[in-house]
Amino acid sequence: MTAAPVILTGHAGVGELVEGEALVSPDGFSARYDLDRVTGRISRESHALYGASIAGKVLVCPLAKGGFATSWALFDLRSRGLAPVAMLFSWANPVMVQGAVLAGIALMDQLSPDPMEAIRTGDRVRVDPKAGRVEVISFPCCS
Numbered sequence: 001m002t003a004a005p006v007i008l009t010g011h012a013g014v015g016e017l018v019e020g021e022a023l024v025s026p027d028g029f030s031a032r033y034d035l036d037r038v039t040g041r042i043s044r045e046s047h048a049l050y051g052a053s054i055a056g057k058v059l060v061c062p063l064a065k066g067g068f069a070t071s072w073a074l075f076d077l078r079s080r081g082l083a084p085v086a087m088l089f090s091w092a093n094p095v096m097v098q099g100a101v102l103a104g105i106a107l108m109d110q111l112s113p114d115p116m117e118a119i120r121t122g123d124r125v126r127v128d129p130k131a132g133r134v135e136v137i138s139f140p141c142c143s
Contacts, residue, residue, distance in 0.1 A: 006118050006136040008111040013129030014097060015106030018085040019137075020058045022123040024116070025049045028063035029087070031073035031099060040082030058125045059084040060115050064096035071095065074103035086127040088115040088134060108134060 027034075027048045036043035040055040055077075064087075066073075077083040086106035087096070100107035106127045111134060119125060122140035 003139050006113075008113060008115060008118055008134040008136075010108060010111040010132050012132045013106065013108030013127075014101050015086065015104065015127075015129045017126070017128045017130070018058075018106045019124065019126045020056055020085040022060055022119050022121055022125045022136075023049065023052060023054060023057040023084075024060040024119055024121045026116070027061065028065045029059060029061040029089075030064075030066035030070070031077070031096075032066050032069040034065075035073070035077075037073055037076050037082070040077060040080075053082075054084045055082045057084045058086045058088060058119075058127060060088045060119050062090040062116050064089050064092040064109075066093075067095060071099035071102045074099040074105060078103040078105065086125075086129075088119070088125075088127065090114055090116055108132070 025048045034044045042049040089109040092109040106129050124138040126135045
């Protein structure tokens with residue numbers, strides 16, 4: 001038996017409709033300071049996702065961190081095929097949004113229910129930023 005999809009809604013985000021596997025962290029995310037841009041893996045040893053690759057994932061975090069270097073860091077990741085397909089935050093700062101736009105990465109925040117409560121690592125997630133909608137379409141426990 002498969003579980004019914006979970007729907008998260010909010011204001012419109014940025015980027016195109018994408019789908020991917022969720023990678024969820026209780027820690028915030030900085031594209032410059034938490035990440036090895038050569039490998040696309042979380043490199044800060046104190047980060048909950050240390051060693052995990054964000055390439056092709058729907059990255060789910062409570063908070064977007066970082067300053068102006070975020071934009072070029074995300075663009076660099078995207079140019080080498082190491083970027084996430086989408087980023088979902090409880091709250092994203094304007095610099096992270098700017099970086100997502102530059103890099104062509106879907107981004108949404110301030111969703112209800114909170115993605116930190118509704119999405120688990122391994123869930124299959126469809127992100128439709130223009131519609132302000134995220135759908136958890138399959139769950140590893142129930143597929």
